[in-house]
Amino acid sequence: MEDIILSLQNIRKSFSGIPVLNGINLTARQGEFITLLGASGCGKTTTLRIIAGLETPDEGHVLLDGQDMTAAEPNRRDVNTVFQNYALFPHMNVEANIGYGLKIRKRPKEEIREEVKKMLSLVQLTGYEKRMPSELSGGQRQRVAIARALINRPKLLLLDEPLGALDLQLRRQMQQELKRLQKKLGITFIYITHDQEEALTMSDRIAVMLDGRFQQIGTPAEVYETPKTSYVAKFVGSANIVYGTVESIQEETVVFSSTAGQESFHSRGRSFTPGQPVTLAVRGEQARLEKGAEKGLAGTVKEKSFSGGMLRVAVELSDQVEFICSRHGIDSKLEPGDKVRVVWEPEHACPVDLEEENQ
Amino acid sequence: MKNRTRLPQVYLGFLLALMYVPILLVIVYSFNESKISSVWSGFSLKWYRELFRDSAMFEALGNTLVLGAASSLCAGVVGTLGAYGMTKVKFRTKGAVEYISTLPIMIPEIILGMVFLAFFSLLGLPFGMTTLIIAHTAFCIPYVYMLVKARLVGMDKSLEEAAADLGASPVRVFFDITLPLLLPAIVSGMLLAFAMSVDDVIISVFVTGVNTNTLPLKIYTQMKTGVTPKINALCTLMFAATLLLCGLAAFLGRTPKKRDSKKELS
Amino acid sequence: MKHMGKKKKWFKGQVLTVLPLYLFTLLFVLGPMIYMVVLSFLTRAETWGILPELTLKNYQDIGEPIYLKTFWESIKLAVVSTLLIVAIGYPFGYFMAKLTGKWKKRVTMLLMIPFWTSSLIRLYGWIIIFRAGGVLDKLLNALHVTEEPLKLLYTYPAVVVGMVYALLPFMIFAVYSSAEKLDFSLVEAARDLGASPWKAFLTVTLKLTLPGLLSGVVLTFVPSMGLFFIADILGGNKVILVGNLIQDQLMKAHNWPFAASLSVILLALTSVMIYLYRKISGVKELEGLV
Numbered sequence: 001m002e003d004i005i006l007s008l009q010n011i012r013k014s015f016s017g018i019p020v021l022n023g024i025n026l027t028a029r030q031g032e033f034i035t036l037l038g039a040s041g042c043g044k045t046t047t048l049r050i051i052a053g054l055e056t057p058d059e060g061h062v063l064l065d066g067q068d069m070t071a072a073e074p075n076r077r078d079v080n081t082v083f084q085n086y087a088l089f090p091h092m093n094v095e096a097n098i099g100y101g102l103k104i105r106k107r108p109k110e111e112i113r114e115e116v117k118k119m120l121s122l123v124q125l126t127g128y129e130k131r132m133p134s135e136l137s138g139g140q141r142q143r144v145a146i147a148r149a150l151i152n153r154p155k156l157l158l159l160d161e162p163l164g165a166l167d168l169q170l171r172r173q174m175q176q177e178l179k180r181l182q183k184k185l186g187i188t189f190i191y192i193t194h195d196q197e198e199a200l201t202m203s204d205r206i207a208v209m210l211d212g213r214f215q216q217i218g219t220p221a222e223v224y225e226t227p228k229t230s231y232v233a234k235f236v237g238s239a240n241i242v243y244g245t246v247e248s249i250q251e252e253t254v255v256f257s258s259t260a261g262q263e264s265f266h267s268r269g270r271s272f273t274p275g276q277p278v279t280l281a282v283r284g285e286q287a288r289l290e291k292g293a294e295k296g297l298a299g300t301v302k303e304k305s306f307s308g309g310m311l312r313v314a315v316e317l318s319d320q321v322e323f324i325c326s327r328h329g330i331d332s333k334l335e336p337g338d339k340v341r342v343v344w345e346p347e348h349a350c351p352v353d354l355e356e357e358n359q
Numbered sequence: 360m361k362n363r364t365r366l367p368q369v370y371l372g373f374l375l376a377l378m379y380v381p382i383l384l385v386i387v388y389s390f391n392e393s394k395i396s397s398v399w400s401g402f403s404l405k406w407y408r409e410l411f412r413d414s415a416m417f418e419a420l421g422n423t424l425v426l427g428a429a430s431s432l433c434a435g436v437v438g439t440l441g442a443y444g445m446t447k448v449k450f451r452t453k454g455a456v457e458y459i460s461t462l463p464i465m466i467p468e469i470i471l472g473m474v475f476l477a478f479f480s481l482l483g484l485p486f487g488m489t490t491l492i493i494a495h496t497a498f499c500i501p502y503v504y505m506l507v508k509a510r511l512v513g514m515d516k517s518l519e520e521a522a523a524d525l526g527a528s529p530v531r532v533f534f535d536i537t538l539p540l541l542l543p544a545i546v547s548g549m550l551l552a553f554a555m556s557v558d559d560v561i562i563s564v565f566v567t568g569v570n571t572n573t574l575p576l577k578i579y580t581q582m583k584t585g586v587t588p589k590i591n592a593l594c595t596l597m598f599a600a601t602l603l604l605c606g607l608a609a610f611l612g613r614t615p616k617k618r619d620s621k622k623e624l625s
Numbered sequence: 626m627k628h629m630g631k632k633k634k635w636f637k638g639q640v641l642t643v644l645p646l647y648l649f650t651l652l653f654v655l656g657p658m659i660y661m662v663v664l665s666f667l668t669r670a671e672t673w674g675i676l677p678e679l680t681l682k683n684y685q686d687i688g689e690p691i692y693l694k695t696f697w698e699s700i701k702l703a704v705v706s707t708l709l710i711v712a713i714g715y716p717f718g719y720f721m722a723k724l725t726g727k728w729k730k731r732v733t734m735l736l737m738i739p740f741w742t743s744s745l746i747r748l749y750g751w752i753i754i755f756r757a758g759g760v761l762d763k764l765l766n767a768l769h770v771t772e773e774p775l776k777l778l779y780t781y782p783a784v785v786v787g788m789v790y791a792l793l794p795f796m797i798f799a800v801y802s803s804a805e806k807l808d809f810s811l812v813e814a815a816r817d818l819g820a821s822p823w824k825a826f827l828t829v830t831l832k833l834t835l836p837g838l839l840s841g842v843v844l845t846f847v848p849s850m851g852l853f854f855i856a857d858i859l860g861g862n863k864v865i866l867v868g869n870l871i872q873d874q875l876m877k878a879h880n881w882p883f884a885a886s887l888s889v890i891l892l893a894l895t896s897v898m899i900y901l902y903r904k905i906s907g908v909k910e911l912e913g914l915v
Contacts, residue, residue, distance in 0.1 A: 367720035370720060378793075382746060470851065470891055473888045477661060478653075
């Protein structure tokens with residue numbers, strides 16, 4: 001338990017009567033990389049601001065390194081933030097920006113200069129001391145912002161969509177660099193993004209947020225392979241969601257049926273009773289389309305398209321649910337209007353939105 | 360087509376020229392030898408010499424500068440702090456106080472003059488520099504307040520948050536981040552306030568004391584009674600000072616703009 | 626669990642920063658204003674000073690023919706000046722906003738200089754122009770338009786010229802500030818959609834620059850009734866404005882309650898205009914005020 005750096009306990013917050021956070025809980029261990037993933041407006045930035053002390057929660061506690069810091073002002077916390085728009089001080093040069101945290105702590109000038117130099121080499125900007133923020137490119141500003149936040153050696157670094165303003169190539173490069181920095185320094189990162197790919201590649205754990213609640217907190221593999229809710233399945237795995245009821249159970253295999261047909265799924269250690277309504281998440285690349293199959297969900301091909309080397313086939317199931325199949329290569333002889341059945345292996349269908357999971 | 364595109368420039372040019380004619384005439388006639396301003400009798404600097412011998416004029420100049428500096432300084436402090444507080448904290452009376460505090464530049468000056476005359480005599484304040492400074496501060500505050508507020512509204516809030524996040528106390532944030540970023544707005548507000556104070560006749564007429572003369576008041580009385588070309592010389596020098604001030608304002612106004620536009624480009 | 630501790634501390638510090646503004650505004654703006662209103666209902670003492678007896682006499686006095694005439698003349702002059710200022714200043718502000726780059730900066734600068742120059746200096750220039758045998762007379766003489774001096778100084782037209790000249794920059798800056806925000810491609814879009822130039826101007830340009838125009842009117846109309854020194858210097862004793870009346874009542878007749886009632890009327894007029902401005906334009910702050 002000693003290595004728990006951050007603990008959020010039942011945090012609630014509303015702005016002018018509108019609830020933004022509805023009782024969230026989160027713990028972060030020393031050196032962990034945790035990503036808060038969610039669409040805009042889900043409350044992830046507010047969560048970050050509460051950890052930083054820029055907002056005060058209406059209810060709940062923020063524990064930093066075991067101490068209740070809920071009411072502490074931002075300048076009293078061992079936490080630093082990389083802001084979304086970098087927030088570099090426009091009237092100070094790179095050296096003054098990075099050294100600001102140490103200047104506040106009244107460290108001697110020589111030491112500040114040395115530390116800034118170290119930080120600059122860490123973020124690969126050696127020699128940029130005298131530049132003004134307005135003279136830097138987006139990627140360089142990003143590095144300065146990170147260096148500025150790291151110079152205080154915080155226990156916790158908060159990053160609010162730090163790569164949001166960068167182009168794709170630079171983004172990839174910075175993702176790796178951030179990961180490298182985090183490993184090297186062993187600082188706990190709380191990282192915000194709305195990009196599920198970024199979350200999956202960088203994080204130790206991902207917390208998926210919706211409407212001020214955590215939908216699921218788990219490792220990238222857990223979140224991707226066994227989503228707990230249909231939202232997580234759609235947002236992280238771009239999965240298809242189908243609705244139906246439990247038909248029968250044979251050991252670990254459960255038969256699912258809807259008006260479109262029947263298919264089975266793996267119970268994953270959960271108990272089901274016949275007649276129980278159930279929602280399944282099935283990722284497009286793990287389903288197949290077959291003509292004249294016995295089992296599976298019946299539907300009509302609506303549309304075919306290629307994107308990113310993948311063939312995407314949109315099927316309208318006979319219960320009006322859209323199902324998108326995708327696979328590599330161009331192998332489909334299917335044409336719009338064809339009658340098909342959607343089939344999958346039981347272990348590729350994941351039951352979601354189960355009652356007991358909801359907090 | 361050509362006609363249509365040229366017309367605006369001609370109009371602007373003509374009107375601008377017209378605006379400068381009276382000013383240029385004042386300057387030209389300040390070098391006139393003759394005492395009667397309708398007759399040109401040759402170039403002379405004698406009115407300047409006479410002006411510099413006039414100690415009352417220097418006293419009035421001194422008063423004007425002291426008044427302008429004091430009231431724009433007071434306005435700078437009160438207006439800046441006020442604008443800062445008003446954007447940070449929500450009060451129920453905020454809108455009303457904001458409206459009332461900007462009234463002095465929206466209502467006709469004569470009302471302000473009348474109001475201060477009556478109020479100061481009610482309070483029993485002796486008329487003189489003190490009353491002048493209070494009255495001028497009243498109409499100087501809105502200039503600083505409005506310019507600083509506009510700047511604050513446009514300012515990125517996360518800059519202050521970043522400083523707090525790095526360990527700066529609220530006071531430290533204000534002096535390290537907020538104030539330096541507001542400085543151009545504060546300075547141009549104070550310059551504007553200074554110019555307005557130095558130019559004021561109407562309010563000063565009412566609140567000045569018997570022994571406190573300002574330059575505009577002196578010019579005003581002389582214009583009403585009888586003009587000597589000395590006034591031309593004085594006006595010319597004042598115009599030169601205005602030019603300097605305008606240049607300074609333009610110089611100060613340019614630097615932050617450059618920064619902003621660069622920031623937006625990225 | 627409520628966590629107000631931190632909020633409170635910040636709050637306290639920031640409350641202190643508005644304190645000077647609040648104090649000054651209450652003590653030296655609102656206080657005097659209220660006193661003026663009270664004063665306008667008090668009685669003037671026979672010889673000197675004010676008696677604490679409530680009366681409506683001061684307002685009734687405004688109804689007397691001579692004062693009513695002054696008000697009427699003042700309003701007439703204000704209307705004439707404002708119309709001229711709109712006619713001259715609106716196109717100026719609009720054209721100025723349409724300028725680009727270097728020229729916009731230059732013209733703004735050229736306009737700032739007279740605006741910042743003491744209004745007395747500028748008025749004094751007009752004396753040189755208007756006086757008998759002055760610059761204007763000489764010019765007209767030389768062009769053989771008139772033989773006799775016009776004697777324009779101390780006339781009504783001279784005062785109008787002075788007013789327009791003194792207040793024009795306010796209108797220009799107000800219109801400019803509004804026209805600068807105008808997206809000129811909207812005008813082109815209107816033209817593209819088949820509007821005549823005139824129609825495009827009325828439906829797009831004028832409508833979108835209305836806040837500036839109205840703000841300019843607020844900033845010129847009422848003040849022009851109060852600028853007594855312009856009437857003094859360029860009008861001699863021939864033109865008497867409400868401003869002159871207030872000044873005389875204060876400094877010569879020492880009838881402060883009456884001066885206060887005149888000021889209250891003027892203040893009411895200003896308030897009505899600001900109210901109308903906000904109502905019509907939907908903008909809270911006067912465009913181009915600073």
